[in-house]
Amino acid sequence: MLVGVLSDSHDNLKAIDQVTAELLKHGVELVIHLGDIISPFVVKKLAEVFKKLPLIAVKGNNDGDVYQLTTLFNKYGWSFYPEPAIVEVGNRRLLIMHGYSGVENTVRLAKALIGSLDVDAVLYGHTHEFAVEKINGKLLLNPGEVCGYLTNKSTYALLDIDSLKAEIYFLGGL
Numbered sequence: 001m002l003v004g005v006l007s008d009s010h011d012n013l014k015a016i017d018q019v020t021a022e023l024l025k026h027g028v029e030l031v032i033h034l035g036d037i038i039s040p041f042v043v044k045k046l047a048e049v050f051k052k053l054p055l056i057a058v059k060g061n062n063d064g065d066v067y068q069l070t071t072l073f074n075k076y077g078w079s080f081y082p083e084p085a086i087v088e089v090g091n092r093r094l095l096i097m098h099g100y101s102g103v104e105n106t107v108r109l110a111k112a113l114i115g116s117l118d119v120d121a122v123l124y125g126h127t128h129e130f131a132v133e134k135i136n137g138k139l140l141l142n143p144g145e146v147c148g149y150l151t152n153k154s155t156y157a158l159l160d161i162d163s164l165k166a167e168i169y170f171l172g173g174l
Contacts, residue, residue, distance in 0.1 A: 002028050010145075011042055012149070099125055125143070
């Protein structure tokens with residue numbers, strides 16, 4: 001199963017248009033958003049593009065209207081978690097989270113969780129910096145930032161659930 005992994009889209013509609021088109025071209029079967037969607041209108045935009053494609057998301061520190069985000073996710077049959085969650089995708093257990101405090105603390109927490117939990121991978125965002133690392137056979141993945149605001153690199157990841165391999169992709173022209 002091929003999964004598109006996003007984070008930190010921060011209402012950048014141009015980048016969201018581009019990444020959703022690319023994910024559809026890749027033929028992903030599921031999308032995971034790791035937080036900082038920001039506005040409910042972005043969820044409506046995602047629903048227009050993805051239609052029946054499943055989407056799982058976790059709340060980011062900048063996602064303010066949690067009630068409306070949750071309501072829309074429920075309306076579209078998607079899952080929105082207000083806190084980190086362990087989700088089962090295919091035959092894998094994934095911890096999905098946004099992040100906490102600064103970059104160093106988020107990375108330290110993600111690495112601690114991957115070492116202490118019965119999961120196959122930890123997927124996190126918040127840092128706006130992409131990372132793909134294997135730790136004791138488990139995957140640690142941050143897809144970077146869709147918005148491109150902090151790093152000037154608009155990125156996302158494709159995750160093959162069966163092989164537990166991930167690759168970072170760059171959006172152009174933003």
